Amino acid sequence: MKARHVLILFSMLCTFSASHAQSTPTAPAPAAAPPATELGMTPAIKNYCDKLEKSFKRYGWDKSECETFKWSHYRNSVLGDPLMWTVFGDVSDEEQPSFKDKDVTIVMCGVHGDEITPVKFCFDLMYYLREAYSNPDKLKGEFHNKVVLVSPLVNPDSYFKARPTRVNARGVDPNRNFPTADWQKEARKIWLTKLRRDKRKNPGERPNSEPEVVFQVNLIKRYNPDKIVSVHSPLTLLDYDGPSIAANNGLDGVKAHELLNQMSKDASGYNIKDYPFFPGSLGNWAGQERNIPTYTLELPSADPRKSNEYWKLFESAMHKVIVHSLRQDLAKAPGVTDTHEPGKEGVPAIPGTSAN
Structure with a gap:
């Protein structure tokens, strides 16, 4: 009986407490930290950063600080790793006319996973840019209206292998799969004959079939960059594809070639070479066909110690x-929307195409 009275009394007290709590104002709780998704740190990106950290340790590098960057991610690799980029500069007016006044640079690394040094190169660039863009004086000065997008690892599937490879998880070379005008006629023909089915240069069964290529295509279409730098190794050269000095009475390409020469000069006279472009290559698709100055920086080696x-x-x-x-x-060619290409990166794909 006593136990029953105790239970009744306890129930009454709980009811009174709940009613009192509802009618009595309380101090607001401390603001919660923004969810990870607002910071670009989704579970998929967290897992990716963990894998990247292990690779940095494997190669004897300092911590990647991957989780400290704000990432954008809409598309996955063949094996499901996020294909990501990070932005330096203001892109809040991306859909406004004012964005056209900004000078946009895209830098991409890790296109071929067995080219190890470019991945670290892009992260070093990101550390440098983070510091630069946090300096108010620089933002008002030489970095004013400058936007930089960095994708440090375009081909994660091949990079994260125990023995990294050039090709992606489907055995396709991401730098031979761009939807260039000559792809249908030449890409597989060259691969089957001249290259004798070289597995490292496989262009795939059709153009733009690989998510790593769709990612690059859409990133370029979305931001319409003024220049692109793709970092590779180990050919020890600087190559340029884009508007020529001779075109349009010498107006197009002058500044682009000035930059090429300045890059070489600042890097102790680094070798400039007019390297051929290929069906399905970035230099062909972006530089030759779309007149976007495209620079290929080939580092001297893939040795992570360097x-x-x-x-x-x-x-x-x-x-x-x-x-x-x-x-x-520079007079850039207007953006081209091909029916076989998905929409811009971060924008829903055309119905019937794969976002992968």
């Missing part, structure tokens, strides 16, 4: 890439 050395060699050159404005000097 990574710091390579960044020091090109730090000044990459600074010049970003602050060297091409917008007023």
